[in-house]
Amino acid sequence: MTGYGMNVLTNPSQLLVKNSDALEAERILVVQPENDNFVPQLSQQGAASVNVYTTSEVVRSRLSDLGVNEACLAYGECIPDQKEKPDTIIVYLQKSREFMNYLLAMSLPLLSDNGHLLLVGENSSGIKSWQKRLAVYGDVEKIDSARHCSLYVLTPTVKPSPFVIVDWKASFEEVLHDVCVKAVTLPGVFNHGRLDVGTRLLLETMEAGFKGDILDFGCGSGVVGAWLAKRFPGVRLFLLDNDAMALAATRETCRINEVDPVAVIASDGLENVRGRFNAIVSNPPFHEGVKTQYETTEQFLRESKSLLKPKGRLRIVANSFLRYPPIIEAVFGHCHVLVKRDGFTVYEAFNG
Template sequence: MDPRSQVLLRQRERFIDQDLLLAGLPADDLLAELPQAHGWSWHAGEAAVLKQRFDQRCHFASTLSDTPYHSAVLFLPKAREQVDYLLQTIAARLNSGANLYLVGEKRTGIERAAKQLQNLGRAIKLDSARHCQLWHVELSQPISAPRDPWQQWSLSNPPHTLAIHSLPGVFSHGRLDKGSALLLEHLADLPGHAWLDYGCGAGVIGASLKQRHPAATLQLLDVDAFAVASSQRTLEANQLDAQVIAADSLAGFANASLDAVISNPPFHQGVDTQYQVSHDLIREAHRVLRPGGELRIVANDFLRYPPLIEQHFAHCETLAHANGFRIYRAIRR
């Protein structure tokens, strides 16, 4: 069981007999241990696992359901700007006098986040174990819903301009990151017309491609519900037609079904550098690409992606190197 869940269960008497919201919960046995609890997940892979086991007791979405709760636990997300938004959103759904808890690992900034919890009331540390901490605040007065969380900014996409929309916690929220900026400069000559933007975030790459190539059949994929919602809004705002998919892998794609997979893949898991997501992407990309299809990704230049790419594609070409990033290309033979 996840160590954060273990810390919660050390305080089981606080949670066992009440309508409880578990926001951002891990895919473990916690819902089985707390039969009155309901989960809100924004991770497609974890939500699918929980849905299989607990059916109606967990929902995957970028918004909180209207179900009333007596108390709530927020599992600390890694994006600091998302902590404020989620705390405010959850607190606004609870009655005055309700209990709000925050749990997370020490190394991911739980003590810093506890200071953000202070904005809602007097925060008290209840427990510290398994390298995690559990904090609590009693909501002494009603909390207002957060102001409009959406950020919009304009991206030059010659000869057009794109309106990009994003929610807190989405990668590169409210701005163009250096890696995506470099990738946008090197998207010419993609083969075929069936393309996938993997790890789409706010839809910067996918929307740019669709605006430049209206006839292309474009799909955007992300594991995060907030990213999926952001990409959908970006496409709608620019009157672009593309499919947005919530998934944590390419498992749902048929063999040899795509002409190109384009990505600015994530490489962090918490505070650690983690290659597994990218490794899975590279392996699965080879399976779903047609002969002559292409994988094109951007990555920090300190990440050793070429050996991973060569392991599956037998070759790896560097298209560009600038500002600490590289563009890699591999063709399925």
């Protein structure tokens, strides 16, 4: 397999290219590819068809811009039915073990008879432990290890159970300021199955003053937005996340709380946001994939003021060790600390 620009491929993708003979198949499904050029380059190498499934709007948008056919590019909480079963499914290792189990349970029933599943990922992310975990599905062999990554091939010997998404949903209920909110979550979504300490702290500070158009950036399970809509009737709610799993959970959370948001937005940062808001609230993400990632939140903080109406407010909660205050101060000219507890801090700033 030739023609790969190695400088635009992550280490796991480079390991796949190094073992190009394992990619010789008529129909390939790539699950959760990384934000690189592997998929378009694979598509150019002569495979009869390459389909892609991702839960990342960042990756979906990039692949679309690189010319991957929209008909072959699926973004959502479930892999759509394949017209023809893939002979090879490539799965990139994810940080969440439960999300990995979800992807495997969703992928394996799609595989053709005598097909193979390839799992690739970095050694530092714990991929070696997956050799044993994959064995419950069939025969597992290590193909290669290089560039601090490993590549395994699974040949299923056990007929997989049909995938049913409802089996993977979790829910919880919380009462804050006498407002009861219910949440539905899915694997890989922040707050899966419980309310985290930081989000609870953020909600505790929201005693009064929220009205008009409110944007929840990085909405996760939708619990913050749904609670706000119940606490402050009449607000116009906009919910945003990069992750399709989060957006699916958010829609379900809004439904069970009888909350009707103006929009649920798939977006890379604030790219797909239009209009200005009375308030932007967030427990912003700082993890992406298997690595810690701060750039999305830092860019969000720099751009947030331009999306606020006059006297509009930004309120976020973050791990206290994250150096967000200097960025907020540079943008707004001030940064108020509302509360600091249990390793988290709630910050607020106003537009004028």
